[in-house]
Structures are given as structure tokens and as C-alpha cells.
Amino acid sequence: MMELLPVLMFVCLFVLIFCGVQVALALMVSGFVFGLIEFDFNLRPILFQFTQKIDETASNFVLAAVPLFVFMGAVLERSGIAEQLFRAVQLWTGRLPGGLAVGTILMSIIFAASTGVVGATEAVIGLLAIPPMLRQGYDKSLISGTICAGGSLGTIIPPSVVVIILGPVADVSIGDLMVGMIVPGSILALLYLVYVVGVAVVQPHKAPRPDPSLADSMPLIDKLWISLKALIPPLLMICAVLGTIIAGVAAPTEAAAIGAVAAVVLAGFYRTLSLTMLKDAGWRTLIVTAMIMFVLLGGSMFTVAFGSVGGITQLRGVLGDLDVSPAVMLAIFLGIVFVAGFFLEWISIILIFIPIFMPFVRDAGFDPVWFCMLILLIVQTSYLTPPLAPAIFYLRGIAPPEMTLTDMYRGVVPFLVLQAICLAIMAAFPGLATWLPGVLLGF
Amino acid sequence: MDFANRNSGWPGTLAAHLDRVTLWSGAAAALLFLPLVIVTVWEVIARKILGVPTTWTFELGYMLTGTYFLLGGAVTLMRGEHVRIDLVYSQFGPRGQAVIDLVFLAVLFLPFCVLISHALFDYMAEAFASGRTTGKSAWNPPAWPFRAIMFASFVLLALQVVAKILHAVAVLTTKERAR
Numbered sequence: 001m002m003e004l005l006p007v008l009m010f011v012c013l014f015v016l017i018f019c020g021v022q023v024a025l026a027l028m029v030s031g032f033v034f035g036l037i038e039f040d041f042n043l044r045p046i047l048f049q050f051t052q053k054i055d056e057t058a059s060n061f062v063l064a065a066v067p068l069f070v071f072m073g074a075v076l077e078r079s080g081i082a083e084q085l086f087r088a089v090q091l092w093t094g095r096l097p098g099g100l101a102v103g104t105i106l107m108s109i110i111f112a113a114s115t116g117v118v119g120a121t122e123a124v125i126g127l128l129a130i131p132p133m134l135r136q137g138y139d140k141s142l143i144s145g146t147i148c149a150g151g152s153l154g155t156i157i158p159p160s161v162v163v164i165i166l167g168p169v170a171d172v173s174i175g176d177l178m179v180g181m182i183v184p185g186s187i188l189a190l191l192y193l194v195y196v197v198g199v200a201v202v203q204p205h206k207a208p209r210p211d212p213s214l215a216d217s218m219p220l221i222d223k224l225w226i227s228l229k230a231l232i233p234p235l236l237m238i239c240a241v242l243g244t245i246i247a248g249v250a251a252p253t254e255a256a257a258i259g260a261v262a263a264v265v266l267a268g269f270y271r272t273l274s275l276t277m278l279k280d281a282g283w284r285t286l287i288v289t290a291m292i293m294f295v296l297l298g299g300s301m302f303t304v305a306f307g308s309v310g311g312i313t314q315l316r317g318v319l320g321d322l323d324v325s326p327a328v329m330l331a332i333f334l335g336i337v338f339v340a341g342f343f344l345e346w347i348s349i350i351l352i353f354i355p356i357f358m359p360f361v362r363d364a365g366f367d368p369v370w371f372c373m374l375i376l377l378i379v380q381t382s383y384l385t386p387p388l389a390p391a392i393f394y395l396r397g398i399a400p401p402e403m404t405l406t407d408m409y410r411g412v413v414p415f416l417v418l419q420a421i422c423l424a425i426m427a428a429f430p431g432l433a434t435w436l437p438g439v440l441l442g443f
Numbered sequence: 444m445d446f447a448n449r450n451s452g453w454p455g456t457l458a459a460h461l462d463r464v465t466l467w468s469g470a471a472a473a474l475l476f477l478p479l480v481i482v483t484v485w486e487v488i489a490r491k492i493l494g495v496p497t498t499w500t501f502e503l504g505y506m507l508t509g510t511y512f513l514l515g516g517a518v519t520l521m522r523g524e525h526v527r528i529d530l531v532y533s534q535f536g537p538r539g540q541a542v543i544d545l546v547f548l549a550v551l552f553l554p555f556c557v558l559i560s561h562a563l564f565d566y567m568a569e570a571f572a573s574g575r576t577t578g579k580s581a582w583n584p585p586a587w588p589f590r591a592i593m594f595a596s597f598v599l600l601a602l603q604v605v606a607k608i609l610h611a612v613a614v615l616t617t618k619e620r621a622r
Contacts, residue, residue, distance in 0.1 A: 020532020020540070021547050022525035029551045047562035054563070054593055058509025059579070061501060064479060067511060071476065250487050253504070257483035286473040287524045290515030294525060345526055387530055 006311030009034040013302065023348055024291075027298030031305035038309045046305065053300045057293070061253060062174065065164045067289040068256030072241075072263040073115030074281035074288075079267035081234060082124045085110060088230035090132075091223045098200030098207040100136060101146045102193060104129040108150030109189050110231075112157035113238045114263075122151025122394045130399060139206035140403050142199060144411030148391035149192055149418075152383040155346070156376055157185040159241055159259070162346055164252065165296060166375070169354045172368045174252045177376075178245050179437040180369045184377060184426050191418045199414075233269055237262040246440050292347055299351025315356055326364035330371075333357045334378055334423075341382025345390065349379060366430075373426055373433040381419040384412045454609040454616075461606035462521055468599050469518025472511050479507040498581040506589050513596035517603040537614055545611040548604050556601035563594040 009030055016026035028050075035046035057063070076082075085107050093103040104125060111121050126147045133143045155162050158178040167174035200207035241259040244250040250258065267273040306312060322329065333353075340349050354375070361371045383391040392408045399408075426432055486500035519525055532540060567590035569575070575586045 016547070017528050018531055019543055019547075020527050020529050020535075021543070022520070022527045024525050025547070025552050029547075029555055032555050033551070043558065047558060050559060051562050051566045051593075054513075054559075055566075055590070058513055058589075058593060059505050061505035061508060063512075064483060064504055064508040067476060067508070068480065068483070249491060254483055254487045257480050258487065260480050261484060282473045282476055283469075285476060286469060286511070286515045287519050287522060290472075290512045290519040291524055291526060293512035294516050294519070343528060343530075345528075347526075388528060 003310070003314065005034055005038060005309040006306060006314055009306060009309060009311065017344075023345070024294035024298040027295070027302040027348070027351075031298070031302035035305035035308050038305075046308070049304050049308070050301050053304055054297065057297045057300055060168070062164065062168060062251075063293065063296075065174075065253045065256040066161055066292055067285050068253065068260045069115070069159055069161050069164070070288045071281060071285040072256065072259040073121065074284045075260075075263040075267055075278075076111075076115055076234075077121065077124050078272065078277050078281060079263070080270045080272045081230075081266065082107070082111065082128055084230035084270065085234065086128045088227040091218070091227060094210060096197065096200075097204070097209070098196045099209070100129065100133050100138065101142065101196040101200070101207060104133070104146050105150045105189065105192050105196060108153050109157060110234055110238075112153040112185075113159075113242070114234050114259075115154060115159075121154050122147065122391060123398050125151055126395055126398045130403075134400070134402075136210060137208045139203075140407040141411035142196075142206050144392075144395060144399070144403060144408040145413075145415045146192075146196060146411075147395055148384055148389075148408070148412050149415040151394065152380050152391050153185070153189060155380040155383065156181055156188060158182060159245075159252070159256070160376075161292070162350070162376065162379060163372075165292070165347060166350050166354065166372060169350055170358050170368060170372055170375075172372055173441075175245055175248075175441055176369050176437045177372055178242070178252065179440050180373055180433050181376065183432045183436055184373050184422065187425060187432070188377070188380075188418070188422045191422055192415070195414060195418055233266050237266060248441070295347040296351065299348065303351065303355055312356065316359070319360060326366065329360060329364065330366065330374075333360075334374055337375060337378045338381065338385075341378060341388075342385055343388055344382075345388070346379045346382065349382065350375075367434050369437060370426075370430040370433040374423065377419065377423050377426060381416065381423075384416055384419070386412075452616075455613045458606040458609035458613065461602050461609070465517045465521045465599065465603045465606065468514050469521075472514035472518070475507055475511045475514075479504065479511065482507065502577060502580050502582050502584060506592075509589065510592050510596075513593060514599065516596060517599045520600065520603050520607065541611040541614040545608060545615070548608050548611070553601065553604050553608065556597055556604055560594060560597040560601055563590065563597055567591050567594050 012033070013026055013030040016030060017023055032046060032050065035049065036043070039045045086103065089103040089106050090100070093099040093106065096102055107129070108121075108125055111125060115121055129147060130143060133146075134140075154160060158181045160178075160181065163174055163177045163181065166172075167177050196207075237259065240262050241255050244255045244258060245252055264273065264278075267277070319329070322332075324332070337349055337353055340353065344352075357371075358368070361368060383389060386392065386409055389412070392405075392412065395403075395408055396405065482500050482504050486497055486504070489500070490496045532543065535543065567587050570585070570587040570590050576583045577586050577589075
């Protein structure tokens with residue numbers, strides 16, 4: 001009878017979540033109820049465990065990086081920097097095959113490297129890039145795929161809020177993860193670029209070139225000036241944030257604080273700084289942070305209760321009895337996370353599965369940083385996989401009505417293939433994940 | 444915030460009052476962002492430029508972070524921004540959604556909030572009575588004020604849960620009257 005509790009606990013959690021109960025609250029309540037049952041309806045032990053979890057989560061200074069990075073992104077979104085960047089990037093990519101899409105992806109990369117969150121970035125990029133692409137007659141699926149995939153890059157290109165949550169849960173240094181992401185992030189971005197150019201060359205009707213008679217006559221010097229003005233400030237900020245982490249000057253939290261200040265300075269530079277804008281960004285930051293942290297809090301409550309009902313021991317037993325090679329075990333883990341990504345969002349995925357997987361990963365002798373990179377790639381993929389594809393939801397919020405949901409679903413498919421290719425590359429060559437942190441941080 | 448419920452009698456009015464409390468606590472939390480940035484940046488300056496690491500920034504930093512998001516929980520609930528998977532939920536009409544909210548919040552989550560608030564009160568009282576300090580840095584402040592914030596945050600969350608329940612009741616009763 002008692003062996004059933006852990007299973008029932010998960011069933012209860014999923015039933016609540018699928019009825020549409022807030023994930024954070026569902027985690028707390030199902031943890032609480034099953035903890036209570038396990039302790040024979042004695043309130044004291046489970047409440048004691050939960051108070052400890054609240055204290056622990058609230059006393060974790062590393063988590064300060066979450067609001068700081070969120071704020072940095074919220075200010076940047078409202079700073080008008082995106083318009084400047086888009087214009088500057090277009091000057092150079094406009095005449096390439098698939099130029100608009102290439103420009104959009106380049107802008108996504110720069111944006112992803114200057115913020116830690118996904119949703120809002122995608123909206124900013126989409127609002128800017130969709131109208132010109134439609135005007136130039138781009139295929140609607142290609143537009144959708146480009147925006148969704150580009151928007152999701154924030155997860156895998158540092159700095160990333162996902163890593164701030166993943167690091168402590170997986171017991172891996174956030175600095176190592178931030179640096180380790182650089183190579184896989186770049187590979188993925190490169191794959192996107194190659195694909196978009198490839199489509200434009202092979203199927204020119206999907207990405208028509210601009211009318212040559214409209215060729216711009218802007219002198220090179222003006223082009224350079226516009227580009228410098230748009231590129232230098234964000235690049236300085238990226239260097240300030242990533243540089244301080246890489247150089248070991250500052251902890252991720254401190255780098256995030258520097259980034260938050262830098263974003264405000266940058267908005268001042270573009271003359272978009274105002275009290276209304278800061279107030280707006282401030283509210284947004286509070287809401288997004290509380291949303292993330294409450295899932296984190298709920299997840300840690302659920303996990304501690306899951307341990308109490310014997311779930312973790314039991315799961316270890318099941319996984320230990322599987323008697324498969326470590327490589328197969330790894331594939332199973334990644335498969336579970338991939339499937340979970342259809343239905344759950346990233347914080348829940350990380351909080352529910354990573355604590356269970358990590359001991360096996362370490363026992364099997366896999367590099368934890370490398371494993372986290374694979375997880376990050378899958379988490380980023382989960383932004384694109386229906387039915388719960390946040391990237392598509394955001395796009396639906398901003399896309400004009402002539403872009404249908406079918407266009408969007410069809411559009412992300414090729415990019416899912418690119419995700420798989422990148423994952424295969426990373427899985428085959430663990431050195432790609434561990435080499436850069438080894439060189440830069442020397443562990 | 445939600446003045447549409449004014450017509451539905453006292454539940455709507457009470458809910459509006461509770462929402463105002465939540466909104467103010469949220470505004471207070473949002474303002475804590477400023478000291479959080481200052482404290483964090485100050486630590487970098489003190490350590491790297493002045494060469495004198497501070498003793499207090501670490502503890503003040505985590506306390507500000509903790510207070511920030513714990514207090515933010517209620518306003519996030521009020522605005523309906525705690526993530527939910529709405530594949531099924533969005534298929535229900537406003538009435539169906541109100542039923543789900545009402546049942547979950549009243550039967551499961553409100554009792555949970557009350558019990559955990561009670562436990563956090565004891566947790567605070569114990570630290571106050573014993574004069575316990577945090578013991579996490581050289582600054583080593585008393586532990587009870589931060590625990591008092593944890594307690595207050597869950598009380599505020601419970602109040603917002605009550606407001607949500609009242610809103611759900613209002614939705615259900617108003618619709619019935621309209622029929």
C-alpha cells in the first residue's frame with residue numbers, strides 16, 4: 001500500500017496541473033497532502049520540513065540573479081534598442097539570400113546575450129521583424145519558425161535565468177554553466193543561420209529578395225555610423241555582464257546587478273528612460289520573479305515530501321534495476337525530459353526531474369556540466385514543441401491574423417530538426433561543453 | 444482592482460478591499476528592487492575597488508531577495524500570473540473556471556496557507572524567544588525579523604486567496620441571477 005504513495009502523488013500533481021491549477025500551488029498542495037498521509041496525519045513533521053524549505057529558498061542569495069536579470073531584460077525591451085539593432089543589422093544582411101530572416105536571427109542572438117528571459121524578447125523581435133518579412137513576401141511558416149526559434153535562444157545563450165535555477169538544483173556552478181553554454185549556443189545559432197540561407201537559396205519563393213531597384217544608396221560611412229551606434233552599447237553591456245563572470249571578478253548575482261544598472265544607463269543613452277518605463281519594468285520584474293520563485297518553492301516542497309513518502313528511494317531502485325548501459329540511461333533521461341516538455345514548463349521540468357537524475361549521472365561518470373548542456377538544449381526545444389509551446393503562444397499574441405496556427409506549427413518543425421542535430425553534436429562530443437569552462441575558469 | 448464585481452454584494456466589495464491590500468504589499472515589494480541593486484553593486488565596489496569586503500551585504504542581499512519574491516506572490520496570484528497549463532482550463536467558460544478555482548482554493552490551498560502561516564508564526568516566535576541569530580556571516584543579525592516577513596507573506600497570500608475565492612463566488616452568483 002505504502003509503495004503506491006509516490007505514484008499517487010505524481011498522479012495527484014498531474015491531475016491538478018491539467019485541471020488548470022497554478023503549477024506552483026499544485027506542487028505545494030500535493031506535496032503537503034501526501035506528506036501528511038505519510039506522517040499519519042500528524043501536522044508537525046511536514047510543516048517543519050516546509051518551513052525549512054521556505055527559509056532555505058528565501059535565504060539563497062544566488063537567486064537574487066533572477067530578478068536582476070529579469071529587470072535587465074524588461075528595461076532593454078522598453079529601451080528602443082531593438083529598433084536600432086534591427087535597422088543596423090538590416091543594412092548589412094538586406095541583400096543576402098534570406099536577408100531579413102538572417103537579420104532577425106542575428107538580432108535574436110544579440111538580444112539573447114543581453115537578457116536572461118525568453119517570452120518578452122520574442123515579442124519584441126516578432127513585432128519588429130514580422131511586418132517587413134510579410135511585406136517582402138516571405139513564406140509564413142518560415143517567418144513563424146524564425147521568430148519562435150530566434151526568440152527561444154535566450155535559454156541557451158548566456159546569461160540565462162534557466163541556468164540560475166538549474167545550477168543549484170543540479171549542484172553545478174552557475175559560472176561553469178554560463179561559460180559552457182557559449183559553444184552549444186553558438187552552434188545552434190549557426191545552424192539556424194545556415195538553414196535560413198539554405199532555404200532562401202534552394203526555394204527562393206519562400207524568401208524573395210528585395211526589389212533591386214530599391215537598392216539603398218546610403219554611403220558606407222553612414223552605414224558604419226548607424227551600426228556602431230546600435231551595436232556598441234549592447235556589446236559593452238554583454239561584455240560587462242559575461243566578462244565579469246568569465247574573469248571571475250563577480251559572482252553571477254553581482255554580474256546581474258551590474259547588468260541591471262547597465263540596462264538603465266543604456267536606456268538613458270537611447271533617451272527612452274522615464275519614470276513610467278521604470279515603473280512598468282519594475283512591476284513586470286516582480287511578477288515574473290515571484291512566478292518563477294513560487295514554482296521553485298513549490299518544487300522544493302514537493303521534492304522534500306516525495307523523499308518522505310519514499311519516492312526517491314523507490315525511483316532509484318527502479319532506475320537501478322533497469323540494468324542498461326549508462327548511455328541508454330542517459331537517453332532515457334533526456335527522453336523523459338523531452339516528453340515532459342510537451343506538457344510542463346521549464347521550471348517544473350528542472351525541479352521535478354533534475355534532482356532525481358543527477359545522482360545517476362554522477363555515478364555513471366558523466367560530466368555534470370555536459371549533462372546540464374544537453375538538458376538546456378531540450379528545455380529550449382520544449383519552447384517549440386506543441387501542444388504546450390510557449391514560443392508559439394507568444395507569437396500568436398503578436399502575429400497578424402493572416403498568420404495561422406498551422407503556419408506556426410509547420411514553421412517550427414525544421415527548427416526542431418536543427419535542435420536534434422545540435423543535441424546529437426553535443427552528445428557525441430562532450431568536449432564542446434567542457435572545453436571552454438576548463439580554459440576560462442580552469443576547473 | 445476588479446470593480447466589475449461591485450454589483451454582486453458584499454463578497455465583491457470585500458474582495459476589492461483585499462485586492463487593495465495585495466496591491467500595496469506588491470508595490471512595497473517592487474520598491475525593494477532598488478536597495479537590492481544598490482547592496483549588490485556596493486559589494487562589488489567595496490571588494491574590488493576599495494579592497495574592503497563588507498560583512499553585511501550577503502545577508503542583507505538574500506533577505507531583500509527573499510522578501511521581494513515572497514511578498515510578490517500575492518500580487519502575482521491576484522493578476523493571475525502564476526503559470527498554469529491551460530490546455531484544459533481554457534476550454535471551460537468563466538463559470539467552469541470559477542468552479543475549478545473555488546474548489547481548489549477553498550478546499551486545498553486556503554487550509555494549506557493557514558497551516559503554513561501558523562507554522563511560520565511559531566518559527567518566528569521561537570527565534571524571538573530564544574534570541575537566535577542567523578549565524579550565516581560575521582554580521583549575524585537576529586533571525587526573527589526575516590522569519591516575521593515569511594509569516595507576513597503567507598498571511599498576505601492567504602488573504603489574496605480569500606479574495607480569489609470571493610471573486611469566484613461572485614462570478615457564480617452573478618451568472619445565476621442573470622439567467
